[in-house]
Amino acid sequence: MSPAGAPRRPALAGLEIADAPERWERLGFAVNDGRVVIGGIELSFGAAGRGITGWTLRGIADDVDLDGLVTAITAEPEPGSEREPAPGRGPAGRHPNGAVGIDQVVVTTPDFDRTAAALDAAGIPLRRVQLTAGGLRQGFRRLGPAILELVEAVKAPPGPARFWGLVVIVPDLAALRDQFSPLVGEVREAVQPGRHIAGLSRDAGLSVPVAFMDPE
Numbered sequence: 001m002s003p004a005g006a007p008r009r010p011a012l013a014g015l016e017i018a019d020a021p022e023r024w025e026r027l028g029f030a031v032n033d034g035r036v037v038i039g040g041i042e043l044s045f046g047a048a049g050r051g052i053t054g055w056t057l058r059g060i061a062d063d064v065d066l067d068g069l070v071t072a073i074t075a076e077p078e079p080g081s082e083r084e085p086a087p088g089r090g091p092a093g094r095h096p097n098g099a100v101g102i103d104q105v106v107v108t109t110p111d112f113d114r115t116a117a118a119l120d121a122a123g124i125p126l127r128r129v130q131l132t133a134g135g136l137r138q139g140f141r142r143l144g145p146a147i148l149e150l151v152e153a154v155k156a157p158p159g160p161a162r163f164w165g166l167v168v169i170v171p172d173l174a175a176l177r178d179q180f181s182p183l184v185g186e187v188r189e190a191v192q193p194g195r196h197i198a199g200l201s202r203d204a205g206l207s208v209p210v211a212f213m214d215p216e
């Protein structure tokens with residue numbers, strides 16, 4: 001916990017998603033008043049557009065410029081309040097599909113260095129970089145209960161950074177696949193050592209690419 005009076009580090013508080021909430025409810029997420037809370041992060045549905053259209057952060061300046069990513073700022077929650085973000089996990093059984101947290105939010109950019117510089121300037125420091133099989137960079141940064149994964153997309157058209165997808169944590173990937181097969185794909189080894197991941201098919205009807213991962 002931060003010392004009294006010290007600024008807290010930037011953290012992800014919410015995502016705006018251009019899907020009808022019923023689509024997520026059919027996949028075992030507990031929807032309440034058009035929103036879902038997973039591990040302290042609120043997903044709000046019905047935004048205009050497609051996919052993830054914006055996010056809400058806490059712990060950064062109001063006038064921050066994150067290379068075109070639509071960003072809202074929220075105040076710090078009171079300690080112990082319902083809106084205080086959990087440390088990466090939520091209570092098991094809260095969602096019928098077992099979701100307990102958001103592991104990653106994925107952002108793509110045609111200019112990796114430019115977007116990385118904007119994130120650095122906003123106080124969201126780089127934790128590590130790795131290369132994809134094609135030699136492109138992936139940069140990882142901590143946003144409270146979740147990780148921001150910045151992916152270099154050199155073939156994308158020029159322009160700002162763009163939200164792409166997210167990874168949801170569930171405690172039992174095999175059970176999830178049994179419950180939602182064939183919409184949930186094969187369980188395979190994740191890049192993170194000792195962890196596993198399974199992707200959600202486009203046939204699920206979401207406008208956001210979603211994968212599920214087991215806990216650390």
